Amino acid sequence: MEAKSETFAxxxxxxxxxxxxxxxxxRDHYVRIRGNTIEAVSPDAPSATETVIEHEQALILPGFVNLHSHCLNGALFRGIPDDAGFEEPWLARIIYQLLLPMAEITLQTLSPEEARSIVTLGxxxxxxxxxxxxVDQWNVRQEVYFDVAEELGIRAYGAPTIMSSSGVQIDDKGALNxxxxxxxTALLDNVVAMHRRRDGSAGDRLRVMLGPHAPDTCSPELLRAIRETANRIGCPVTIHLSQTEEEVETVFQRHGMTPVEYxxxxxxxxxxLIAAHCVRVTDRDLGLMAEADISVANCVVSFARAGVNVPYSRTAGRGIRTGIGTDSHAMALIEEMRIAGFFSKLHEGSATAATAHELVRAATATGxxxxxxxxxxRLAPGCxxxxxxxxxARPHLQPVWDPVKNLIWKGSAAxxxxxxxxxxxxxKNGRSTLVDEKAxxxxxxxxxxxxxxxxxxxxLLSRALCAGVRQV
Ligand SMILES: [Zn+2]
Structure with a gap:
C-alpha cells in the first residue's frame, strides 16, 4: 500500500x-514528510492517526543521485559486452561497433511501445x-524517456545526445575514422525546443540538459554553440570526456591538445559541466578541471569490464567534485559504490581511501x-x-556497528x-507501486x-564474440 496521506513519517x-x-x-528519529518536502527530522513520534513507514531496524538515507547513465542501453545490452572477445581497441569497438549500432536498430525497427518497454525496464x-x-543520456529521438520517468515517479534529467559525427568506422589497424x-545545428535546435516543452514538467521532476557526446565526435563550432546556449537557457551540460586512448589520439591529431584542453x-x-569518465586525463588536465570547477561522474564498473581502472579517488583526491554514475552496466548504486571503493583502495594502497561514508556523500550531496x-x-527540513x-534486519547486515559501512561493503540493491x-x-517492499513489473x-x-x-x-552480434555459451 502506498502512503496516501498528505503528511506521513x-x-x-x-x-x-x-x-x-x-x-x-x-538514532530512533522520524523523517516527517509534507507534500513533496521534508518537514522535520525529529525524535518526536507523530500522532497516532499519521501514517508511519517502519521496519524492525531501518536505515534512512537520502536518495541517490546517479550522475551518468543510459537506461535504454543498460537493459538492451544486459550481459552482452561482459567478457566479449572484441579485438583492441576493445572499448572503442564496443562503443562504435556494437552499442551505437544496436541503439540505432532499436530506433529504426521497434515500435514506440516496444522501445518504451526497454526504457521502462532500465x-x-x-x-x-x-x-x-x-542523469541519463539518450538519442534525441527517445523523448519517451520523459514519459517513462513521469510514469515511474523518478526525478529525471534527460540529456539528448548532440554530435557532429554521423558515423564512425574502425579500420584494420584499429584507427577511428x-x-x-x-x-x-538542427540537433541542438531540437534539444532547445525539447527544453521549452519538457523542462520543469511533471511538478518540476523533469529537467532537460545539453548532452554533447564527446570531444572526438563534436566540432569546435558545435561546442561553442552549446556553451552559448547553456549560458542563455541556464541548463546543465554533460559530456563523455577522455574515455579512451583513441579519443585522446584523435583529438590530439585534430587540435594538438588533450580532450580536456580542447x-x-x-x-x-x-x-x-558534468564530465563522465575522465579515464585518460593528465595531471595538467586535472588542474584545468579543478580550476574550472567542473564535476566528474565516476563510473568504475563500466570500465572495469574492459580491464581499465578509473579510480574515484583520483579526481576526488584532487578536490574535483566527483559523483557516481552507473553508465550502462549494472544499474545499482550500492554495488557501484562498493566497486568504486575497492578500486580506489587498490589504487591508493590504503584502507582509508574512499570510505563508505565518503562514497555515500559522493552519491548523494555531491551529485x-x-x-x-x-x-x-540531504535529509534536512526544506529539502x-x-x-x-x-x-x-538481514543476516548479511547484522550485527550493526555502523549501518552505512555494513550496507556499502556487504549490502545490495535488494x-x-x-x-x-x-x-x-x-x-514499496522492493517493488514499484506504479507499474506492473512482470508485464x-x-x-x-x-x-x-x-x-x-x-x-x-x-x-554485429554473435555468441562466439560475445561469450555466451551454447544454449540447447
Ligand atoms: Zn555514457
Missing amino acids: VKGTWVLVVEDGEPVLK MLDIMRGGTTTL FEFKSNE LSSVGLLGRD AAALRRNDLG KADLLVIDM DITEVIVDGKVVV VMRDASAAAAKVWRIAEQRG
Missing part, C-alpha cells in the same frame, strides 16, 4: 544527516537500485551539488522528500525496501530479443 533506527559538514547517524532497475535523481555529415579552448569547461541542487541529496529505507521520490512512495519484464525482454535477432542477422 518514516521511522529510522538510524537516519543519516550532515551536521557541520560531517555525517551523523541520528529505469525500473535503476530506481530499485536506489536512484531517486537520474569519423564521418561528419550530421546537421549539428574543451577548455572552446569554453565548455565550467561549473555547470546534487553537481546539478546545483541544494534541495536534493525535497527523496529518500531510501533499508531494512538492516536490501532497499522503500524508495520515496518527491514525497511519494514509488517502491514490464515480459514486454522488454520480447523487444530486446527482436533487436538481438536483427543484430545477429547483420553480423
Whole structure:
C-alpha cells in the first residue's frame, strides 16, 4: 500500500544527516514528510492517526543521485559486452561497433511501445537500485524517456545526445575514422525546443540538459554553440570526456591538445559541466578541471569490464567534485559504490581511501551539488522528500556497528525496501507501486530479443564474440 496521506513519517533506527559538514547517524528519529518536502527530522513520534513507514531496524538515507547513465542501453545490452572477445581497441569497438549500432536498430525497427518497454525496464532497475535523481543520456529521438520517468515517479534529467559525427568506422589497424555529415545545428535546435516543452514538467521532476557526446565526435563550432546556449537557457551540460586512448589520439591529431584542453579552448569547461569518465586525463588536465570547477561522474564498473581502472579517488583526491554514475552496466548504486571503493583502495594502497561514508556523500550531496541542487541529496527540513529505507534486519547486515559501512561493503540493491521520490512512495517492499513489473519484464525482454535477432542477422552480434555459451 502506498502512503496516501498528505503528511506521513518514516521511522529510522538510524537516519543519516550532515551536521557541520560531517555525517551523523541520528538514532530512533522520524523523517516527517509534507507534500513533496521534508518537514522535520525529529525524535518526536507523530500522532497516532499519521501514517508511519517502519521496519524492525531501518536505515534512512537520502536518495541517490546517479550522475551518468543510459537506461535504454543498460537493459538492451544486459550481459552482452561482459567478457566479449572484441579485438583492441576493445572499448572503442564496443562503443562504435556494437552499442551505437544496436541503439540505432532499436530506433529504426521497434515500435514506440516496444522501445518504451526497454526504457521502462532500465529505469525500473535503476530506481530499485536506489536512484531517486537520474542523469541519463539518450538519442534525441527517445523523448519517451520523459514519459517513462513521469510514469515511474523518478526525478529525471534527460540529456539528448548532440554530435557532429554521423558515423564512425574502425579500420584494420584499429584507427577511428569519423564521418561528419550530421546537421549539428538542427540537433541542438531540437534539444532547445525539447527544453521549452519538457523542462520543469511533471511538478518540476523533469529537467532537460545539453548532452554533447564527446570531444572526438563534436566540432569546435558545435561546442561553442552549446556553451552559448547553456549560458542563455541556464541548463546543465554533460559530456563523455577522455574515455579512451583513441579519443585522446584523435583529438590530439585534430587540435594538438588533450580532450580536456580542447574543451577548455572552446569554453565548455565550467561549473555547470558534468564530465563522465575522465579515464585518460593528465595531471595538467586535472588542474584545468579543478580550476574550472567542473564535476566528474565516476563510473568504475563500466570500465572495469574492459580491464581499465578509473579510480574515484583520483579526481576526488584532487578536490574535483566527483559523483557516481552507473553508465550502462549494472544499474545499482550500492554495488557501484562498493566497486568504486575497492578500486580506489587498490589504487591508493590504503584502507582509508574512499570510505563508505565518503562514497555515500559522493552519491548523494555531491551529485546534487553537481546539478546545483541544494534541495536534493540531504535529509534536512526544506529539502525535497527523496529518500531510501533499508531494512538492516538481514543476516548479511547484522550485527550493526555502523549501518552505512555494513550496507556499502556487504549490502545490495535488494536490501532497499522503500524508495520515496518527491514525497511519494514509488517502491514499496522492493517493488514499484506504479507499474506492473512482470508485464514490464515480459514486454522488454520480447523487444530486446527482436533487436538481438536483427543484430545477429547483420553480423554485429554473435555468441562466439560475445561469450555466451551454447544454449540447447
Ligand atoms: Zn555514457
